[in-house]
Amino acid sequence: MAFASYLMTKDAETTRPPTASRRPPAAVGNVKGILKAELKRREMTYADLVERLxxxxxxxxxxxxxxxxxxxxxxxxxxVQCxxxxGCEHVRIAPPDTKAP
Incomplete structure (x- = not known):
């Protein structure tokens, strides 16, 4: 019985999906990039944004x-609140493999 239990445990361990990588998903980079770009376009700092919020x-x-x-x-x-x-009214989001004009 202990042997069967051991096999079941080992089998369960080998069929687990691989752990997620430490690299953040692409969406995280998009959020960071969009917010920073919009602040830069308006010549705003984080301090300015804190005041407006x-x-x-x-x-x-x-x-x-x-x-x-x-x-x-x-x-x-x-x-979106940020x-x-x-003062952002429009945000252009392009699919990852295409370049926005």
């Missing part, structure tokens, strides 16, 4: 905003 009732520290941006770890809602607060 506070004006609409969203209170974040500059350090927290920088961390969220560098990791790309923010909700879609917060990402874009709106920065």
């Amino acid at each position: 506070a004006a609409v009732g969203i209170f974040e520290s500059e350090a927290n905003l920088r961390n969220k941006s560098s990791r790309g770890a923010m909700t879609a809602a917060f990402f 874009l709106i607060a920065s």
